[in-house]
Amino acid sequence: TGNLWGYGKEDGPSVWHKNYPVAQGDRQSPIDIVPHQASHDPSLGPVVLNYDQCTSIKIANNGHSVVVEFDDSDDRSVIRGGPLDNPYRLKQFHFHWGVKGCHGSEHTVAGNSYASELHLVHWNAVKYTTFGEAATAPDGLAVLGIFLQHHGRFVKAVFFFFFFFLLQGSAADFKGFNPKCLLPSSLHYWTYLGSLTTPPLHESVIWIVVKDPITVSEKQVTCLAGSSEPALGRLLPASGLYLHTFLTQGLYTRNWEF
Ligand SMILES: COc1ccc(C[C@@]2(O)NC(=S)NC2=O)c(OC)c1
Numbered sequence: 273t274g275n276l277w278g279y280g281k282e283d284g285p286s287v288w289h290k291n292y293p294v295a296q297g298d299r300q301s302p303i304d305i306v307p308h309q310a311s312h313d314p315s316l317g318p319v320v321l322n323y324d325q326c327t328s329i330k331i332a333n334n335g336h337s338v339v340v341e342f343d344d345s346d347d348r349s350v351i352r353g354g355p356l357d358n359p360y361r362l363k364q365f366h367f368h369w370g371v372k373g374c375h376g377s378e379h380t381v382a383g384n385s386y387a388s389e390l391h392l393v394h395w396n397a398v399k400y401t402t403f404g405e406a407a408t409a410p411d412g413l414a415v416l417g418i419f420l421q422h423h424g425r426f427v428k429a430v431f432f433f434f435f436f437f438l439l440q441g442s443a444a445d446f447k448g449f450n451p452k453c454l455l456p457s458s459l460h461y462w463t464y465l466g467s468l469t470t471p472p473l474h475e476s477v478i479w480i481v482v483k484d485p486i487t488v489s490e491k492q493v494t495c496l497a498g499s500s501e502p503a504l505g506r507l508l509p510a511s512g513l514y515l516h517t518f519l520t521q522g523l524y525t526r527n528w529e530f
């Protein structure tokens with residue numbers, strides 16, 4: 273397929289509309305969220321996540337991001353409430369990060385960006401029979417966006433190390449990872465009707481962007497990096513495991529400080 277699109281000068285967001293005209297649509301994401309211009313909707317209840325029977329399967333690098341895939345053959349892992357009329361099934365999560373500096377998030381808040389942004393992708397299995405069908409329907413997908421705070425240089429290096437050495441198109445086992453540990457304690461959110469943030473840019477996403485970012489402490493990373501040091505040579509096949517450990521240890525202990 274060649275490089276239909278990318279983030280360079282010749283194939284980046286400013287020219288995506290040439291191959292994907294919907295890029296000039298009226299519900300395109302990401303957006304800049306301006307908190308004091310957001311209107312409060314009292315009819316919106318809390319967002320509820322049931323990830324306990326989490327069903328992660330594998331981690332893969334699809335050339336644009338690192339994706340953790342889930343088994344979405346039933347309603348074991350769903351999101352409900354908030355702006356959603358019924359439960360949406362967890363399909364995958366992936367991260368967005370910038371290649372330079374700590375401004376990799378896609379959404380911005382009052383013009384400010386975060387180091388990276390996690391997208392937990394869910395689909396409306398009540399109304400649609402496949403993810404692909406839901407991905408083209410106006411109420412087909414619900415994506416929970418979580419901001420990740422500025423990483424230190426070291427943290428970022430480890431993130432890159434874990435994420436990027438997964439050679440493109442490769443995949444590693446990544447079972448039993450519960451993404452609930454990737455969430456801040458409060459799920460106060462903004463919500464709006466938007467789109468996929470990369471081609472095909474379908475306008476099929478009910479966005480739920482969580483206000484509070486999560487942070488990663490250098491301490492957590494140091495301990496992990498130290499533990500994986502001797503295993504560096506073996507890291508390739510065990511990548512999923514180490515990333516799993518990294519994400520789980522740091523997150524479960526909740527010693528998020530920065
Ligand atoms: C055909 O279905 C697709 C295609 C691409 C993505 C990925 C992405 O474009 N969408 C968001 S959200 N972030 C992204 O990078 C997708 O994710 C739900 C679904």
Ligand SMILES: [Zn+2]
Pocket residue numbers: 366367368391469
């Ligand atoms: Zn995304």
